[in-house]
Amino acid sequence: MQLKKPLSLSSVTALLLCTSTLLRPENYVSVEYLQYDESDNRISVSAPTVELSYDINTDYNIKVGGVFDAISGATPSFLKNSNGNFYKGLQEFDDERTAGSIVLTSRFENRDELYIGLDYSTESDYEAITPSMEYMHYTDSSHNTAINFGASVGLNEILVYDGEAGASANSYTENSTSYNAQVGLTQVLTKDSSLKLSAFMLADDGYLTNPHGIIVRNYNSNNAQLNKENKPDTRSAYVFTSDERLSTFDAFTYKASLNYKQSDTLSYNIGMQLYEQNTISNMSATALTVGVKYTF
Template identity: 25%
Template structure:
């Protein structure tokens, strides 16, 4: 008996010391951070500089708090109209250079009730012609010796839309969303998460700044962007992380299926590899592929008879590829610095099946700097 106890004690002493969250998802350490995100589209199109400050902290034994503030500075030329004046359909950029600002703030408070939690959140995004306000709530429940976490949530977003040059026009849109997800530990090296989200949006979805021009013989047709006044969507996201002990690295694989009432179907897959290079440095390359079908009312000519028509490239059929690389350095016990860069490329021909004809090539690149302090 005594030797068995000695063996047990020896085995316990040999266990690695690890810091495990007492409750899944609980914020155990206060953290704050600053991020600077820079995004630039090729050919002088939109460029964005976006600083973000964030904090997450336990403010009491059973109460966590998160907040984030972002300020976007947007400059460049945006797509304005589609025309076949010269024969082929051409997407034309606005001749005027725009400069806009967007401010966004969010907070979320989480109350722990034993192993379960209840959260309330709010998010406000403001531009000179757009105000979006969201309220959300979610609850998380632990099951099966904390091997499974079940999450449910709901949100409502109210958008107020106005138009530069038309001070008397104000439009509204309300989007309600529900969400459920399961996170499950599959093995000592595998964890899987699967989330289902539904949204139901009603109101104004048009892009008032975009229009389509069609030349048919001597006749010229001009139509502004007109979309259905409702949009319902389903997103099914599944994420898997696998730890490779031999390499001390983690593999990540995400897949999302999306469909909506506008006829759009999309598939997104993302592969990442998180490799510590030393006790200080770690690298994280990411590859993402995305493909979508076109909205049923997407058209580059005015000849639509359904009453709704849009030539917005985001409603076309295309595929995209993102290649990104992040490098982070942990300096001391408290500070982590992160630097990253990526390239985002969109091509009509990269869609599974066939993409929308006449869709221009689209290239963008981005870079980010981040700093995180743990208290």
């Protein structure tokens, strides 16, 4: 079902960049479980994750992570009923994903940091390998201001079916490549707050059509038929982000989290998020996470 979406950077690398100026290095193993459910049985995701971080010495750190997604539900699509008429309904699906990330952090004499990462993700109809590299430069000795530059290339292989997926369906593979570049600025304001600004450039080339996207062609004729959508082979985008809310959206989000530290080495966390969108669809979703972290 192609659970993986192109990211501007390796997911683990991006996490490191967002937090490296505020967190001290530490050795730990963490395990977390996410349960995400949308209304009307649209999407349900179960995702256990594990992450290991280890400081080899003062100059090198390695971080390894893994996630095992199980997704089920239904996506809006055009379907055909027993009378041969088309209607818009929900196409059911279920899939699983196994993904892993590894990031090596190198710290230089001036304490600048270089991140080299590799992501791998596989599903029943999708496989992706994404190498990435990021450099973070501190502008002064206080380490309160940092500039980062990064890039990644995603090599994707998509399994496409001519008709309905199944043992008797004809299938073939297509390929696409995702190029991403980022520049960012992190400014520590106080011991508890910081400001982050980022700009991204994203470009994709190759097979960009969603093989699960079904549309009706020649709708107002006697030759109406269901076909897969067909998108151009190239696209690009430019994005600027900050931690300030620049616009309002007609939605309600509530978040709550609790962290409990049992000892210097063992801690627990639980979090909940409720999302309600006040639009035509009136979609709502809940997300629950529980985790444990062992520091050594």
